Amino acid sequence: MSEAQRIFKSLGLGTRMRKPDFLKNKKPVAETSANTPAQLDFFKIEDNKAERKRKVQQSSDESKKKKLKKEEETKETKENDEEEEKKVILPIALIHLTNTQNEPSEEEENEEEEEDENALSTDDINLIRQENLINVSGEDVPPPITEFSQLSEYNVKQTLINAVGKCGYTQPTPIQMQATTAMLKGREVIGIAPTGSGKTMAFGISLLSNLRQPKKNGFRAVIISPTRELATQIHREINGLAEKTNQKGWKVCLLAKAAQFVPEMARSFNTKYDILVTTPLRLVHMVSTGDLQLSSVEWIIFDEADQLFDASFVKQVDDILGACTSGSLKVCLFSATLSNEVEHIARTVQKNPVKINIGAVNTATSQVDQSLLFVGREEGKILAIRNMIQEGQFKPPVLIFLQSKARALELFHELIYDGINVDIISAERTQQQRDTTVAKFRSGDIWVLITTELMARGMDFKGVELVINFDLPQSITSYIHRVGRTGRAGRRGKAVTFYTETDIAVLKPIAEMMRQSGCKDIPSWLLEKSGKKKKDTEIAPKRKEDCLE
Numbered sequence: 189m190s191e192a193q194r195i196f197k198s199l200g201l202g203t204r205m206r207k208p209d210f211l212k213n214k215k216p217v218a219e220t221s222a223n224t225p226a227q228l229d230f231f232k233i234e235d236n237k238a239e240r241k242r243k244v245q246q247s248s249d250e251s252k253k254k255k256l257k258k259e260e261e262t263k264e265t266k267e268n269d270e271e272e273e274k275k276v277i278l279p280i281a282l283i284h285l286t287n288t289q290n291e292p293s294e295e296e297e298n299e300e301e302e303e304d305e306n307a308l309s310t311d312d313i314n315l316i317r318q319e320n321l322i323n324v325s326g327e328d329v330p331p332p333i334t335e336f337s338q339l340s341e342y343n344v345k346q347t348l349i350n351a352v353g354k355c356g357y358t359q360p361t362p363i364q365m366q367a368t369t370a371m372l373k374g375r376e377v378i379g380i381a382p383t384g385s386g387k388t389m390a391f392g393i394s395l396l397s398n399l400r401q402p403k404k405n406g407f408r409a410v411i412i413s414p415t416r417e418l419a420t421q422i423h424r425e426i427n428g429l430a431e432k433t434n435q436k437g438w439k440v441c442l443l444a445k446a447a448q449f450v451p452e453m454a455r456s457f458n459t460k461y462d463i464l465v466t467t468p469l470r471l472v473h474m475v476s477t478g479d480l481q482l483s484s485v486e487w488i489i490f491d492e493a494d495q496l497f498d499a500s501f502v503k504q505v506d507d508i509l510g511a512c513t514s515g516s517l518k519v520c521l522f523s524a525t526l527s528n529e530v531e532h533i534a535r536t537v538q539k540n541p542v543k544i545n546i547g548a549v550n551t552a553t554s555q556v557d558q559s560l561l562f563v564g565r566e567e568g569k570i571l572a573i574r575n576m577i578q579e580g581q582f583k584p585p586v587l588i589f590l591q592s593k594a595r596a597l598e599l600f601h602e603l604i605y606d607g608i609n610v611d612i613i614s615a616e617r618t619q620q621q622r623d624t625t626v627a628k629f630r631s632g633d634i635w636v637l638i639t640t641e642l643m644a645r646g647m648d649f650k651g652v653e654l655v656i657n658f659d660l661p662q663s664i665t666s667y668i669h670r671v672g673r674t675g676r677a678g679r680r681g682k683a684v685t686f687y688t689e690t691d692i693a694v695l696k697p698i699a700e701m702m703r704q705s706g707c708k709d710i711p712s713w714l715l716e717k718s719g720k721k722k723k724d725t726e727i728a729p730k731r732k733e734d735c736l737e
């Protein structure tokens with residue numbers, strides 16, 4: 189058994205990891221830098237391959253030297269032990285038996301040599317994590333994968349691995365590298381990774397694999413999301429993956445429409461499906477009327493977990509967890525942002541979770557070029573948009589965030605008047621209207637979408653070019669999620685935040701966070717500004733309903 193395997197065993201991992209090809213070449217090289225790259229550019233891994241290969245080779249060499257030294261030491265100890273053993277007098281038959289038992293067959297020897305070559309050393313694992321900005325905490329955290337094909341070593345069916353490929357995903361993102369192996373080992377996870385970095389697939393793949401096959405025994409996995417639009421999107425993605433497995437019978441249910449179920453349907457409903465995607469309110473309602481049972485649930489995922497575990501939802505979350513009565517229930521949390529307070533609450537419902545953090549904590553994705561634009565007073569905002577249009581900086585699709593529905597509606601009328609292909613989405617519109625608007629924005633029939641906080645989290649509109657914070661967001665957390673609607677899945681995006689004279693007093697936290705996420709053009713006077721530290725939820729000043737004066 190190799191040293192690496194011994195380490196794996198001692199860590200209780202027991203998994204035989206195949207060493208990725210890029211880790212196999214070992215040439216003598218100098219020591220590696222332990223510095224973590226400042227920018228998170230995980231979709232561009234391929235571009236960095238040569239550099240990564242060099243670093244990994246360096247690490248592999250170091251570990252090889254260490255391994256050789258250890259092997260020599262082990263050999264010495266073994267020889268001493270053998271000497272000791274010979275002193276014990278055994279009957280000849282037993283000696284023979286003992287010797288043959290200890291002697292590896294030729295086949296075993298070859299296998300060990302092969303394992304030796306393929307095993308990942310602790311240094312290799314650390315380097316993969318370092319290269320992908322994966323930070324982990326928790327006991328016995330399994331190593332990350334670097335290729336989807338390695339999922340087979342975690343008992344994932346080939347049909348599921350193929351399905352991931354059919355979705356067009358060739359390389360796992362960092363959260364997928366690490367969260368999948370943890371969940372596949374049956375571990376509860378707290379997964380924090382930037383907006384647009386593929387968290388949905390991270391838990392989607394793991395759930396489908398852990399459930400093995402459709403059973404029609406009632407819901408075995410539940411995914412909770414704060415908004416109906418996001419639940420619909422998650423449902424589409426997981427259902428799409430399930431369908432591509434060609435494994436007949438996977439039933440993924442979206443519990444979103446109030447009129448979707450009548451009591452007579454409840455019985456079949458409780459047995460027909462494997463996975464449920466829902467918002468918390470709807471689920472609590474169905475559980476309280478007895479129309480839905482959660483006793484078979486083995487996995488529950490809270491997407492946008494920080495929002496679900498904050499004051500506005502925590503009661504419903506508590507009710508839902510109370511209804512999941514299975515002793516083997518596993519609770520996982522995913523989000524791009526998580527405060528210590530929320531993590532503390534969440535940990536009270538988790539058992540020995542693995543915490544995975546990708547990149548810097550609570551910062552906007554580095555895939556977005558962020559900027560601040562001074563507009564003087566409120567009326568300067570619409571002028572700024574008109575200027576951007578004239579100067580060709582208003583490249584659709586564009587998402588514009590405002591503080592209230594009334595302000596959003598006013599801007600909508602103004603842009604319609606300018607002849608822009610624009611629509612508006614807010615919580616007060618009917619579900620039908622919301623669905624139609626989202627579909628039209630997705631398909632490119634609408635170029636500009638004006639919205640409130642409703643669309644800030646989770647929504648994956650492919651190819652959004654520009655996010656405009658017409659009004660400052662209410663919190664840093666909201667800023668991170670809003671600008672994260674662009675710069676997704678490896679594409680770059682732009683985000684412009686308007687600010688007025690009144691906003692200057694509260695802008696510093698946003699400016700600091702922008703700098704942290706790699707933004708260089710922040711006026712230094714803004715960063716130096718002193719002032720009372722505001723709570724995360726208290727940034728934007730309350731504005732008049734009328735956004736143009």
Ligand SMILES: Nc1ncnc2c1ncn2[C@@H]1O[C@H](COP(=O)(O)OP(=O)(O)OP(=O)(O)O)[C@@H](O)[C@H]1O
Pocket residue numbers: 356357358359360361364381382383384385386387388389523524645646647648650672676677
């Ligand atoms: N391995 C992959 N390779 C390329 N694209 C991927 C991969 N995994 C997921 N994606 C794509 O990346 C996009 C973002 O994924 P997803 O919506 O899961 O992000 P997220 O991390 O949940 O973001 P948010 O925090 O904003 O909710 C989606 O369009 C998805 O199809």
